[in-house]
Amino acid sequence: MDRTRTIAPDAILCFLCVRNEAQRLPWFLRHTRALGVAHFLAVDNDSTDGTAELLAGADDVSLWRTGASYRLSRFGLDWLTWLMIRHGHGHWCLTLDADELLVYPNWPTRPLQALTEWLDASGREMMGALMLDLYPRGPVGDAPYAAGDDPTDILHWFDAGNHMIRRQAPMGNLWVQGGPRARAFFAAEPRRAPTLQKVPLVKWNRRYVYVNSTHAALPRRLNAIYDETGGEEVTGLLLHTKFLDQIVEKSQEELMRGQHFANSALYTEYYRRIIENPTLWTPRSTRLRGWRHLEALGLMSRGGWI
Numbered sequence: 001m002d003r004t005r006t007i008a009p010d011a012i013l014c015f016l017c018v019r020n021e022a023q024r025l026p027w028f029l030r031h032t033r034a035l036g037v038a039h040f041l042a043v044d045n046d047s048t049d050g051t052a053e054l055l056a057g058a059d060d061v062s063l064w065r066t067g068a069s070y071r072l073s074r075f076g077l078d079w080l081t082w083l084m085i086r087h088g089h090g091h092w093c094l095t096l097d098a099d100e101l102l103v104y105p106n107w108p109t110r111p112l113q114a115l116t117e118w119l120d121a122s123g124r125e126m127m128g129a130l131m132l133d134l135y136p137r138g139p140v141g142d143a144p145y146a147a148g149d150d151p152t153d154i155l156h157w158f159d160a161g162n163h164m165i166r167r168q169a170p171m172g173n174l175w176v177q178g179g180p181r182a183r184a185f186f187a188a189e190p191r192r193a194p195t196l197q198k199v200p201l202v203k204w205n206r207r208y209v210y211v212n213s214t215h216a217a218l219p220r221r222l223n224a225i226y227d228e229t230g231g232e233e234v235t236g237l238l239l240h241t242k243f244l245d246q247i248v249e250k251s252q253e254e255l256m257r258g259q260h261f262a263n264s265a266l267y268t269e270y271y272r273r274i275i276e277n278p279t280l281w282t283p284r285s286t287r288l289r290g291w292r293h294l295e296a297l298g299l300m301s302r303g304g305w306i
Contacts, residue, residue: 011038017076104236105302128225234303
């Protein structure tokens with residue numbers, strides 16, 4: 001269902017690759033539309049739960065379907081890169097997973113277009129965001145979630161600290177690890193924990209490319225999402241809603257498919273631990289209270305954007 005002819009020249013676009021996300025998509029679309037995204041370009045990877053039908057029924061969504069290997073397509077990046085070359089050039093483009101909700105300073109009252117206009121005026125081509133894993137108070141698979149509900153009504157706890165940060169050569173991108181997945185599943189080898197830093201918002205050019213999910217991009221200047229002179233750049237957060245009640249069932253499926261990671265053997269134990277329905281909450285967990293609290297904790301920054 002190609003509706004790209006309706007895209008306006010100044011439209012903010014969202015690109016996503018999905019598989020069996022019919023539960024998350026209603027709120028994801030509602031939240032992302034409210035930010036100011038005008039059109040979604042989605043690739044459905046052989047869903048069986050009505051995901052494709054849900055997306056095809058939305059007037060602001062263009063949809064492509066494929067049954068090809070997610071892993072062999074660089075985890076969907078090859079599919080999305082083609083769409084971004086074809087339709088994203090000259091647009092501010094947001095590349096997200098269905099379990100990621102973008103927030104930024106003042107997001108409830110200031111639309112994404114206000115932020116991108118400020119970035120344009122400041123000569124900035126991108127904005128970085130830290131992925132913040134959210135989780136419930138009890139076992140991750142026990143809190144029932146209904147499609148269309150706000151997932152943060154259930155997933156309202158997070159780890160405020162325990163992040164490890166370093167800069168990687170040769171692209172200069174940040175490598176941030178930590179949070180509940182690092183402490184619960186990779187405590188013995190924390191440097192093997194998932195990467196949390198992303199560059200999800202970019203003023204796209206057909207010559208650009210993401211290298212590893214949205215963790216790093218080329219040209220390398222797109223990875224300069226931090227200030228090296230003692231100040232701060234504006235940054236957002238990706239509220240990660242992975243740990244909804246379907247996580248146990250989804251982990252069982254991913255363990256069998258072996259499509260989600262390049263080193264699937266490394267994550268076998270990770271998936272097995274999730275299948276056991278663990279509790280990630282601890283007495284040191286922090287309750288989600290709003291963007292001002294997140295900024296005060298240093299998890300995102302308004303930089304020079306007032």
